[in-house]
Amino acid sequence: ARPKVGYLYSKKGSNNIIYDYIKEITVADIKTKPVIVTEDTMVYDAILQLFLNDVGTIFVVNNGYLTGAVSRKDFLKIAIGNTDVHKVPIGVIMTRMPNIITVTDEDTAYEAAKKIIEHEVDSLPVIEKIVTDEGKEVFRITGKVSKTNITKLFVKLGSNS
């Protein structure tokens, strides 16, 4: 709840004001464009996309729906191993749904940050659940929230404007 105008502020309550203020910021407010490839993309080409777009995580779709995610850390593990990154498609090495931590537009930025820390991931896909005609649940990816987005939000909160 937004603090009321004229609310009497005391030192003791300062954390609550911060809390109230932060709780109003949603994932929709801070999400940015995700970098997406298809499952048949070779690992090497996905890594190129990671560098070209300067992101930390690549999201993977199949038939337009989110099926996987690969972080910079996952890629590094693959790259120093014996995998031929030119011959293995990303679908083989990715973390696959439902083992991906997600958020929705309506979640708060605080909840997203909490998930990032608790699950030790760099980035969360922002998803919309869709039920297909066959009654199957699928997920459309509409954005991502990363540690970078949270850090940018923190800078914005600390800027005196």
Place this chain on the structure above:
Amino acid sequence: ARPKVGYLYSKKGSNNIIYDYIKEITVADIKTKPVIVTEDTMVYDAILQLFLNDVGTIFVVNNGYLTGAVSRKDFLKIAIGNTDVHKVPIGVIMTRMPNIITVTDEDTAYEAAKKIIEHEVDSLPVIEKIVTDEGKEVFRITGKVSKTNITKLFVKLGSNS
């Protein structure tokens, strides 16, 4: 400046209270232990340290003083290139001082976050400047502040306690 007890809070001023509150948190409050290797460490062994400690950046010292830094992104670039990571020491591929963005204990967490965003880095070494007997400036590393530290701080600020 810490807001005074009894300060009359208004909706219009809410950003300033957040600002005032955030401005009191220093780098010393949020820094964590850096992972450090020496310049002669092979790239492969440095990457192992990265995984074993689950960090995003490795800092490099020579004679106890900070001389370099290598991020997960730098390692990935090296790993998919033609470099033999078992035969090249990290001193060859690292970003070298003074081309490393740093902070000190007295800087605010806000300033650290701002540097992380503006310079597009994942982690900053926290340094102490020392002048040697020969009048040379050297830097001791006492910690690091990363996007993870800022995200954790954000979660703490948003926790109602």
